[in-house]
Amino acid sequence: MAITDVPAFAHLTNPDIECLAVELDAIRLDIEESRGGRDAHYIRRTIAAQRGLEVAGRVLLTVSSHRSAWWAGTATLGVAKIIENMEIGHNVMHGQWDWMNDPEIHSSTWEWDMSAVSKHWQLTHNVMHHKYTNILGIDDDVGYGVLRVTRDQRWSPLHLGNLFVNAVLAVGFEWGIGLQSLELEKFFKGQSNRKIALVQIREFLIKAGRQVFKDYVAFPALTSLSPAATYNSTFSANAIANVIRNVWANAVIFCGHFPDGAEKFAETDMADEHRGQWYLRQLLGAANFNAGPALRLMSGNLCYQIEHHLYPDLPSNRLHEIAIRVNEICDKYDLPYTTGSFLMQYAKTWRTIAKLSLPDKYLRATPDDAPETRSERMFGQLGPDSADDPASAAHRQGLKTAIRAVRQWERRPRTRRWPRCLR
Structure with missing residues (x-):
């Protein structure tokens, strides 16, 4: 069950x-004191490159009737989005560039x-998710209200569709994000401020309407004036580009x-939480994936999700250097630094x-020591000195050592119990 x-x-x-x-805190101070022209140049160059890609994609969709050009334009537009x-958008709205x-x-x-x-x-996102990361009942990003991703969520027959629901969510991820903020379930149950909710619904409908008009009316109509393009070809290209963006964003965020x-984490864990405990919860509640420069850019540097959660308002281009120091701190305090290849991390989410589409009775691991759900109760079988490791006696013994001790305990030879008549 969740950590309490x-x-x-x-x-x-x-x-x-x-x-x-x-x-x-020292890492934050170092980055804040050193950010400057190099960082400003990075974000301005990234914005210029992104806008150039979008223009290139739309030009390809307009000036050529070749199928290869259509695919190239669609892919380029998808990358730009x-x-x-x-x-850009995610990190700018975190305030990472407000200092400029x-x-x-x-x-x-x-x-x-x-x-x-x-x-x-x-x-x-910035308040509810980042402040209350992975706290059940507060952070709606834990399953987005439609997926079962921890055994703390009571199973229902609807969860048999977990895989299908996640596939649909991935394809329409931008709409899931937009609707999540409205909390429509609370609205229809009368649990939200009706006046504020109606204003938010109106704002969403206006924004969504503009997006639909831009992608599925204005640009298709504009490109149809070209003899090399049609309304339908641009309409379908924009739709596919949006799906490419949605599926990719879903994959990165889920990783x-x-x-x-x-x-x-359980909601009770929030009582009297100080900054050090908040840092610790962010370290434990996030996971990274390995990435080179291209994948770092395409993921919005969320390949460093741990560092992003520790410092959500620091420039994304600095997370690579921050990660080196955070990894060293995790080693020092014997804490896991959760990372792996992108494909492996994504496969684990699926x-x-x-697995959690099934009732708990069909699952092998215990609720307190499963790959996706662990708690402090997983260490119940260990004695006060059972985590001692002579090889690491000179170092602080923390979570990694304790987990290793549990795994060793699970692999220990079992004493064969003979029938009483054969003893």
């Missing part, structure tokens, strides 16, 4: 956690190229919170979604 005591699960003392916070949403005081590249003014309203998403090792 983060320090106990992490096997760290309060002084350990305070020291952890000091070291992580990915970069705009992932590396550029009114165009600012969290208060940026409106991204998708159906979700920026200010709605900022409340749902950040649903692979093995990305922990879930495995979890498939």
Whole structure:
């Protein structure tokens, strides 16, 4: 089940956690003091490149009737939409570039190229998700209200469709994000402020209407004036480009919170949580994947989801160097640094979604020690000294050592129990 005591699960003392916070705060201070022209050049160059890609894609869809040009234009437009949403829009709206005081590249003014309203998403994501990461009952990103991704979510027959629901969610991910912020279930149950909810619904309908008009009316009509293009060809190209963006964004985001090792937390754990415990929860609740420069750009640097959750408002282009130091800190405090290849992390999310479509009675692992759901109760069989490892006696013994001890305990030879008559 979900973790109810983060320090106990992490096997760290309060002084350990305070020291952890000091070291992580030092990283923030170093980056804040060193950001400047190089970082500003990066984001401006990225925005220019993204806009160039979008123009190139639309030109290809307009000037050539060859099927290869249509596919090239569609793919280029899809990449442009990915970069705009992932590396630019998402990070700008986190306030990563507010220090530049550029009114165009600012969290208060940026409106991204998708159906979700920026200010709605900022409340749902920046506040509810990042502050209360993976806390059941508060963070709606745990399953997005439609998927079962932890055993703490009570199983129902509807979860038999977990795989199908996730496939649909991936294809229409921008609409899922847009609707998530509206909390329509609370609205229809009368649990939300009706006046505020109606304003938000109206704002969403206006934004979504503009997106639909732009992609499926205006641009197809404009390109149909060219003898080399038709309304339908541009309409379908825009639809496919949006699906490419949606599926990719869904994959990247799911790799950040649903692979093995990305922990879930009980709401009771929020009581009196101080900064060090918040840092620790972010370290435990997120997962990375390995990436080179191209994949870093295409993922919006969310290949460093752990670092992004520790420092959501620091420039994304600095997460690569931050990750080196965070990894060293995890080693120092004997904490897992959850990462793996992109394909492996994504496969694990689908495995979890498939597995949890079934009732718990069909699952082999215990609710407190499953790949997707662990808690401090997984260490119940260990004695006070059972995590001792002579090979690491000179180092702090934390969560990694404790997990290793549990695995060794599980693999221990079992004593054969003979029938009483043969004893």
